[in-house]
Amino acid sequence: MLVTLLAGYWVAMFVSTHVPTLPIALPGQSDKTVHLTAFCGLASLLMAWQCSRGQVGLSHLLLMWLMLAGYGVVDEVTQPIVGRVCDLHDWLSDLLGATIGLAATWPLASRLFRTSSAGQ
Numbered sequence: 001m002l003v004t005l006l007a008g009y010w011v012a013m014f015v016s017t018h019v020p021t022l023p024i025a026l027p028g029q030s031d032k033t034v035h036l037t038a039f040c041g042l043a044s045l046l047m048a049w050q051c052s053r054g055q056v057g058l059s060h061l062l063l064m065w066l067m068l069a070g071y072g073v074v075d076e077v078t079q080p081i082v083g084r085v086c087d088l089h090d091w092l093s094d095l096l097g098a099t100i101g102l103a104a105t106w107p108l109a110s111r112l113f114r115t116s117s118a119g120q
Contacts, residue, residue: 002049009045013038017075020082035093036100043068043101051109061102068098 046064050056072094076086 002045002052006042006045006049009042013042014075017079017084018082020084032089032093035090036097039068039072039094039097040101040104041097043098044105047102047105048109048113051106051113055114056106056110061106065098065102068102069095072098 043064046068047056050060050064072091075094076088076091080086
C-alpha cells in the first residue's frame with residue numbers, strides 16, 4: 001500500500017513539474033512554498049515506506065536525503081525541455097522540504113512500524 005502511494009505521489013510530482021504551463025497561482029503564493037511542501041510530502045512517504053521495511057539508521061537517512069537531492073537536480077534540469085525554468089532556489093526549497101519531511105517522519109514512522117511489527 002505505501003509503495004503504491006509513494007510511487008503515485010512521485011509520478012504526480014514529476015508530471016506536475018513537467019507540464020509546459022502552470023495554472024494561475026494564487027496571489028501571494030510562492031512557488032518555493034510549493035516546492036518545499038511537495039518534497040516534504042515525498043520525503044515523508046519515502047521515510048514511512050522505508051520504516052515499514054525495517055529499522056532505519058543514519059545511513060538510510062543520508063541515502064534517502066541524497067536520493068531526494070539528486071531527484072531535485074534531475075527535476076530542475078529537465079524542466080527547460082518543456083519551457084519551464086531551472087532554478088537553484090527551487091532546488092534549495094526541495095532540499096529544505098526533504099530535510100523537514102525525513103526528520104519529522106523518522107521518529108513517528110519508526111515507532112509506528114516497530115509497534116505494528118512487534119504485535120504480529
